[in-house]
Amino acid sequence: MRRARRAGEGGGFLREVRLNPEASTGRYPYTLPVVRALARSEGLALDAGVTFLVGDNGTGKSTLVEALAVACGFNAEGGSQNFRFATRASESSLGDSLLLTWSERKPRTGFFLRAESYYNVATEIERLDKEGGRPLLPSYGGVSPHERSHGESFIDLVTHRFGPHGLYLLDEPEAALSVRGCMAVLARLAELAGQGSQIVVATHSPILLALPGATIYGISDEGAIERTDYDGALPVRLTRDFLAAPERYLRHLLDEA
Numbered sequence: 001m002r003r004a005r006r007a008g009e010g011g012g013f014l015r016e017v018r019l020n021p022e023a024s025t026g027r028y029p030y031t032l033p034v035v036r037a038l039a040r041s042e043g044l045a046l047d048a049g050v051t052f053l054v055g056d057n058g059t060g061k062s063t064l065v066e067a068l069a070v071a072c073g074f075n076a077e078g079g080s081q082n083f084r085f086a087t088r089a090s091e092s093s094l095g096d097s098l099l100l101t102w103s104e105r106k107p108r109t110g111f112f113l114r115a116e117s118y119y120n121v122a123t124e125i126e127r128l129d130k131e132g133g134r135p136l137l138p139s140y141g142g143v144s145p146h147e148r149s150h151g152e153s154f155i156d157l158v159t160h161r162f163g164p165h166g167l168y169l170l171d172e173p174e175a176a177l178s179v180r181g182c183m184a185v186l187a188r189l190a191e192l193a194g195q196g197s198q199i200v201v202a203t204h205s206p207i208l209l210a211l212p213g214a215t216i217y218g219i220s221d222e223g224a225i226e227r228t229d230y231d232g233a234l235p236v237r238l239t240r241d242f243l244a245a246p247e248r249y250l251r252h253l254l255d256e257a
């Protein structure tokens with residue numbers, strides 16, 4: 001099986017993320033356990049190919065990915081570096097406090113995908129195309145994301161818009177995807193990593209996490225960020241256990257309800 005690039009094999013644009021230790025404000029997002037852990041740490045090393053962030057709901061994955069996107073110059077609600085729209089200011093100021101270590105390689109292209117606000121990106125693509133200039137839609141597969149299912153539009157995006165030597169930040173790309181869709185995206189991400197792209201993904205998908213050669217960081221409820229392997233990753237362990245004996249879980253879950 002072809003392996004995604006590994007850190008240290010050359011390639012990669014972003015090497016490391018640290019938090020400016022003087023940045024803390026005593027308010028969200030600086031009070032989040034994961035942000036405090038990042039402030040105490042020597043930094044998070046990113047894989048030259050694919051880095052996954054896993055952890056329960058509310059551990060701060062989206063906050064981190066969004067801050068990384070903002071620090072890299074992407075629009076906080078998603079899109080490429082050319083998108084500048086905002087439907088609401090929900091982004092934290094964390095992006096301004098991140099210290100990024102870049103390699104000498106520069107990404108040729110990039111995209112920040114937020115599952116929860118891709119609808120707004122689609123609206124912006126349509127708006128920009130109405131304004132004239134070089135049409136954007138062809139590079140998204142030719143059909144407006146509004147005229148595709150949510151999952152189809154994601155697959156269009158990673159198939160057509162994403163390409164070699166790009167920097168891609170994805171927040172829960174599986175949100176709209178079927179199991180088969182996740183497998184298709186896994187294959188495409190592996191291909192992109194093999195073509196010199198660097199990808200950071202917050203995910204709950206045990207399928208995406210199977211991407212060979214990727215680095216996986218688990219964020220605990222206490223905010224600790226620890227490297228883990230596929231079998232140790234929370235979504236993989238829990239899904240495996242559940243599928244092995246759903247009735248055991250259901251007894252608990254339904255009794256509690």
Ligand SMILES: Nc1ncnc2c1ncn2[C@@H]1O[C@H](COP(=O)(O)OP(=O)(O)O)[C@@H](O)[C@H]1O
Nearest residue numbers: 028032055056057058059060061062063064090
């Ligand atoms: N704009 C905000 N203001 C205050 N707290 C927030 C805001 N956005 C998120 N949070 C809190 O930060 C925590 C982490 O959120 P998030 O990064 O979205 O988690 P995850 O993506 O890991 O599920 C959550 O507990 C959430 O309630």
Ligand SMILES: [Mg+2]
Nearest residue numbers: 061062063172
């Ligand atoms: Mg999230």
